[in-house]
Amino acid sequence: MSDRVSDFLGGSPLGVLVRLVVISLLVGVLLSWLGWTPREILFWIEGSFRDVWRTLFGSLDSVVNYFLLGAAIVFPLFLLSRLLKSGRR
Incomplete structure (x- = not known):
């Protein structure tokens, strides 16, 4: 089951979560800088x-x-x- 989840997410769930948090912060900073x-x-x-x-x-x-x-x-x-x-x- 864990392999199915990892395959679906593209990596381990914790690793994917960390990447999503970092990318979300970067995109949030960019959008805030643009005033959107x-x-x-x-x-x-x-x-x-x-x-x-x-x-x-x-x-x-x-x-x-x-x-x-x-x-x-x-x-x-x-x-x-x-x-x-x-x-x-």
Whole structure:
């Protein structure tokens, strides 16, 4: 069981814990020096997801509008051509 845990963590649990604590302190000092707070980072991530969502589905909305606009002309012309072709037989 201990080997499974060590394999999963990438080393002994105590060693991994010490590395995580040291890295967390270094990242915390860096973020503090930059003046960033956890709240600002979370708001930035949330805003990024909102922008991506709007971009993807805003574009999808435009595609649907273009499809409906073209279909209003293409489908009646297709049906009319099929009806005229079947009348010639």
